Amino acid sequence: MDRIRSSAPGRALLTGLLATLFAGYWLALPGAADARAEDPVELSRDGQITDRVGALGDRTDAVEDALDRLYAQQRLQLFVVYVRDFSGRSGQTWSDETANRNGLGQDDVLLSVATHDRQYAYSVDAGSELTDGQLSEVASTAIEPALRENDWAGAAIGAADGYAAVLAGRPVTAPAITPGPADPGTGASGPSSGAGDFILPVVVAGGAGALAAFAYTRRKRRSATRTTPAATGWGRGAEGDDAPVPLEELDARAKQVLVD
Structure with a gap:
């Protein structure tokens, strides 16, 4: 009898703990959404510059000059955005959704850089005169070498000058590298640690599946990138491998993680 009586408080404690965890899960969602209000930005x-992590520092003017040169020469607007991470989404999905949210069109290009996660992507309208080959050439020659050395401003300048070059039929040249901080904005722009940090990737991934379908109807998925600070640097990854997970499955996974 003692064992039977002692098991009841144990079950009650477990039930209370699970109830608290699930309550925390749902209560944390609004806070998690607020913490990632920049997604998509x-x-x-x-x-044309959106710098959420202070990556450019005192080189903002130099980047603005490069963007102005590109527009003056080719009537092409390059928008650049720097964030800490892509909130669990692929760089291409995040970039396409941001471009669509802001109404970017045929003569616009968006370059997105996640400084902490060391990812980048560019989003180009399906009707753009830039070809996939030209985009790839600019990325490999003028953008990635700068990103490998944490030259955040140099990547934007290289992109602007590179697009101007390929549209004019000139060869793309590698930018002069000026290394910067490896992880700008650390501790300032990201969300504070807490329950929301564990829940957020699950919640955001669910939303990505619904929004990606709309984004891809207007933007081409071109050269998504995923990298780490390892020797491979800022390499390009294969496309088409970021199919969204059903919302029901994501919800089940989130609950299981919390129970564990």
Whole structure:
């Protein structure tokens, strides 16, 4: 009898713990959404640069000059955005959704850089005059070498000058490298640690599946990239491998993680 009586408080404790965890799961969702309100980001209304992590520092003017040169020469607008990470989404999905949210069109290109996760992607309208070959050439010659050395401004400048070059029929040249901080904005721009840090990737991934279908109807999936700080540097990955997981499965996974 003692064992039977002692098991009841144990079950009650377990039930209470699970109830608390599930309550925390649902209560944390609004906070997690607020922490990642930049996903997908709303681009700055003050220009073509959106820097959420302070990656450019005192080189913002140099990047603006390069973007202005590109527009003056080719009437092409390059928008650049720097964030800490892509909130669990692939770089291509995040970039396409951001481009669509901000109404970017045929004569616009979006370059997205996640400084902490060391990922980048570019989103180009299906009707753009830039070909896949030209985009790949600019990425490998003018963008990735700068990113490998944490030259955040150099990547944007290289992209702008590279696009101007290929559209004019000139060869793309590698940018002069000026190394910067490896992880700008650490501890300032990211969300504070807590329950939301564990829940957020699951919640965001569910939303990505629904939004990606709309994004891909207007933007080409071109050269998504996924890298780490290892020797391979900022290499390009294969496309088409980021199919969304059903919402029901994501919800089940989230609950199981919390129970564990």
